[in-house]
Amino acid sequence: MKPPFYTRYLALMVICAILGAGIVIQMIRINYSNSAQELIAKSENYQGVNETIYPPRGTIYDRTGHVLATNQIAYEVGIDLKFVTDPESIAFSAASLLDLNYADVFAQASTPQSGEDENRYFVLASYVDEEKIAELQALKENYADRRAEQGTSTPSLSGLVWTSMEQRAYPEGKLAANVLGFYNYFSRESAQGVYGVEETYNRLLTGQPENVFMSNDPYLVEALPEIDTGASLILTIDREIQAMVEEELADAIDWSGAEGGTIIVYDPETGEIPAMASTPTFDPNQYWTYDETFPNPTPYNKAIGAAYEPGSVFKVITMAAALDSGAVEPTTTYEDTYGVFWVENTWPIYNWDGGAWGEQDMTGCMQHSLNVCLAHIAVDLLGEEDFYKYVQAFGFGRSTGIDLAGEANFPLRLPDNNQWVVVDLATNSFGQGIAVTPIQMVTAVGAIANDGQMLVPHVVRSVIDGNQQYAVSPQVMGNPISAETAKTLTSMLTVALEEEASQALVEGYSLAGKTGTAEIPTELGYTSTQTNTSFVGWGPSDDPQFVVYIWLEKPSISKWGSEVAAPVFRNVVEKLVVLMKIPPDSVRMEISAN
Amino acid sequence: MKKRLLQAYKQAPWRVQLQWIGLFLLAVVVVATVTGLYLNINAKAAAAGRNVQWLESDIEDITAEISDLTTKLAKAQSTDKMMARAEELGFHLLDPETAVYIEVPGFNPDAEVVLAPPRSKVIIDTPIVQDSYKSSLWDWFVKNIWQVSDGAEGELR
Numbered sequence: 064m065k066p067p068f069y070t071r072y073l074a075l076m077v078i079c080a081i082l083g084a085g086i087v088i089q090m091i092r093i094n095y096s097n098s099a100q101e102l103i104a105k106s107e108n109y110q111g112v113n114e115t116i117y118p119p120r121g122t123i124y125d126r127t128g129h130v131l132a133t134n135q136i137a138y139e140v141g142i143d144l145k146f147v148t149d150p151e152s153i154a155f156s157a158a159s160l161l162d163l164n165y166a167d168v169f170a171q172a173s174t175p176q177s178g179e180d181e182n183r184y185f186v187l188a189s190y191v192d193e194e195k196i197a198e199l200q201a202l203k204e205n206y207a208d209r210r211a212e213q214g215t216s217t218p219s220l221s222g223l224v225w226t227s228m229e230q231r232a233y234p235e236g237k238l239a240a241n242v243l244g245f246y247n248y249f250s251r252e253s254a255q256g257v258y259g260v261e262e263t264y265n266r267l268l269t270g271q272p273e274n275v276f277m278s279n280d281p282y283l284v285e286a287l288p289e290i291d292t293g294a295s296l297i298l299t300i301d302r303e304i305q306a307m308v309e310e311e312l313a314d315a316i317d318w319s320g321a322e323g324g325t326i327i328v329y330d331p332e333t334g335e336i337p338a339m340a341s342t343p344t345f346d347p348n349q350y351w352t353y354d355e356t357f358p359n360p361t362p363y364n365k366a367i368g369a370a371y372e373p374g375s376v377f378k379v380i381t382m383a384a385a386l387d388s389g390a391v392e393p394t395t396t397y398e399d400t401y402g403v404f405w406v407e408n409t410w411p412i413y414n415w416d417g418g419a420w421g422e423q424d425m426t427g428c429m430q431h432s433l434n435v436c437l438a439h440i441a442v443d444l445l446g447e448e449d450f451y452k453y454v455q456a457f458g459f460g461r462s463t464g465i466d467l468a469g470e471a472n473f474p475l476r477l478p479d480n481n482q483w484v485v486v487d488l489a490t491n492s493f494g495q496g497i498a499v500t501p502i503q504m505v506t507a508v509g510a511i512a513n514d515g516q517m518l519v520p521h522v523v524r525s526v527i528d529g530n531q532q533y534a535v536s537p538q539v540m541g542n543p544i545s546a547e548t549a550k551t552l553t554s555m556l557t558v559a560l561e562e563e564a565s566q567a568l569v570e571g572y573s574l575a576g577k578t579g580t581a582e583i584p585t586e587l588g589y590t591s592t593q594t595n596t597s598f599v600g601w602g603p604s605d606d607p608q609f610v611v612y613i614w615l616e617k618p619s620i621s622k623w624g625s626e627v628a629a630p631v632f633r634n635v636v637e638k639l640v641v642l643m644k645i646p647p648d649s650v651r652m653e654i655s656a657n
Numbered sequence: 658m659k660k661r662l663l664q665a666y667k668q669a670p671w672r673v674q675l676q677w678i679g680l681f682l683l684a685v686v687v688v689a690t691v692t693g694l695y696l697n698i699n700a701k702a703a704a705a706g707r708n709v710q711w712l713e714s715d716i717e718d719i720t721a722e723i724s725d726l727t728t729k730l731a732k733a734q735s736t737d738k739m740m741a742r743a744e745e746l747g748f749h750l751l752d753p754e755t756a757v758y759i760e761v762p763g764f765n766p767d768a769e770v771v772l773a774p775p776r777s778k779v780i781i782d783t784p785i786v787q788d789s790y791k792s793s794l795w796d797w798f799v800k801n802i803w804q805v806s807d808g809a810e811g812e813l814r
Contacts, residue, residue: 126769129734236735
């Protein structure tokens with residue numbers, strides 16, 4: 064027997080079952096429809112974003128801990144279209160405060176807010192400084208007050224937005240710009256260090272950018288992974304010495320009428336460079352002006368990137384080779400009867416003044432900078448094999464390995480080269496017909512100032528990575544000459560400088576040094592009357608703590624190194640000894656006697 | 658006889674109904690408690706997640722601000738500005754001829770500036786998240802209850 068209302072219950076059940084089945088089928092259909100797939104794809108955009116996290120670029124300090132390069136906040140200003148209510152005010156403020164084109168900004172801010180354009184974002188300006196942002200903020204607030212007073216919806220900067228971004232900053236401006244290089248930060252993805260320390264240590268300074276998925280779902284949020292931050296560098300550069308050297312260089316160029324110049328201060332005991340200045344230079348805070356300051360093919364840092372014929376400063380290398388090989392002794396004499404030395408009876412070599420200087424010992428040859436004497440030593444006493452063996456041992460013909468990007472190297476023309484002729488041996492002995500960079504010269508001379516041991520020049524003193532400070536150890540390049548030879552030559556050049564009453568002398572300090580005046584080759588040979596003037600000196604002679612190299616290009620006041628470069632050397636050393644806290648010889652002797 | 662005995666031990670219908678209602682309510686209470694706990698923990702997890710995001714953002718902002726302030730300080734102490742300030746105060750560069758040198762035992766004018774601890778061979782790895790935050794309830798139970806009872810037994814012996 065069927066219960067009462069059985070048929071009604073059955074009908075109701077069937078209807079419910081059909082409705083339920085219909086709902087389930089509809090749910091399945093919706094889930095697998097094209098619209099659903101589109102919605103799912105769209106929703107994935109809201110799940111989170113993949114972001115590349117760039118660690119802050121490492122800071123660069125000078126040797127005393129003062130900041131030379133770091134990061135500061137700048138802003139990106141843009142238009143977030145969905146909030147824009149008053150395109151005219153936005154265009155007006157962007158044009159007046161950010162120097163942008165009114166019509167362009169107005170067109171962007173007036174883009175119809177519908178469909179895909181609704182969420183559009185326009186970048187108006189990048190790396191806007193804090194002061195401009197403060198002005199924009201003040202204007203925004205001012206407009207808000209006016210709206211409140213007038214009860215209107217305009218003027219309004221709603222939709223004009225700014226977000227902070229990191230910008231490389233060089234607080235010292237031009238100081239040591241040629242050493243630091245610069246960081247071209249405008250495009251973050253392709254940003255990298257260019258020239259100098261910024262390029263050489265780019266990977267260390269940059270750290271390790273990491274791709275991270277930033278979930279919008281709070282349940283899936285995780286703490287950001289530990290990012291490998293950029294390492295910081297402590298340089299060998301001393302900002303006070305660097306500032307002094309840059310000032311002296313600028314004064315020297317101004318006074319001498321030179322086209323440009325370079326000054327390097329080098330520590331022969333460690334290979335450290337406390338100062339390195341060269342022209343041209345610029346403010347790396349405005350690195351986009353690079354092309355104006357360094358028209359092609361101007362090297363960014365002439366101290367390492369420009370090769371030139373050094374002239375008589377190279378005689379130091381020739382004399383070192385001759386003394387070390389035993390070809391000469393300080394007392395060996397040379398009879399300069401006619402003021403000319405004939406190479407294979409074909410090529411004449413003359414002295415700088417065209418005169419003859421009579422009998423001279425080796426100190427006299429260096430003191431009077433006699434080309435004929437040095438040519439005689441190279442051609443008749445040393446010979447090509449020994450001469451070039453020493454030249455190569457001093458590091459010429461290869462890079463010094465300094466940790467700065469952009470080092471140039473001009474290969475040596477050696478006897479096995481088809482273009483080499485024997486007169487090259489004679490001219491090379493006094494620094495003509497051979498191209499060297501200032502850093503090569505200073506490194507080679509460093510061996511003479513450091514008991515024959517030559518150290519790799521470097522500008523990074525220590526690295527701070529992972530909150531630990533690592534000191535950079537000095538590296539030995541080689542021992543081209545013995546300690547005895549180095550001491551002998553230093554004594555000879557100290558005497559030569561004193562007896563010549565050189566303008567390079569500094570009262571109270573014994574210094575060794577050599578001037579250089581080099582003719583500049585043209586396409587037709589040595590036809591130019593212009594010269595490159597140089598001076599290399601080191602001191603104190605009994606315990607050298609610095610080597611200073613001066614190079615002034617094409618001075619107009621005089622063509623002689625002794626008259627142009629030597630006084631600059633004196634000016635630099637007078638201040639350098641104070642900044643390096645090197646007491647006069649008498650004080651040092653007194654202290655060591657006690 | 659058998660039939661009568663069964664009837665004698667059968668629960669009264671209202672008592673059976675009460676038992677079922679009681680059981681149902683117990684199930685409801687359990688489900689409600691579990692749901693409440695679940696919601697509470699989820700809400701806390703969500704709040705913690707949002708907090709993490711805010712803190713990460715704060716860290717980023719503060720790091721940038723530190724860099725910015727460092728730059729401002731460096732600009733204020735740049736060579737040019739320090740030189741100008743020194744000159745304003747009446748100082749001038751020392752002349753080597755008038756300089757007076759005094760021997761100071763132990764003073765090294767070329768000492769290396771220390772901006773971070775020197776490289777050390779032993780690196781102590783301090784965990785950021787403590788173990789207690791990473792262990793499960795079971796781990797905690799084993800560690801604290803089980804081991805305590807083991808210890809107690811040991812003492813008794």
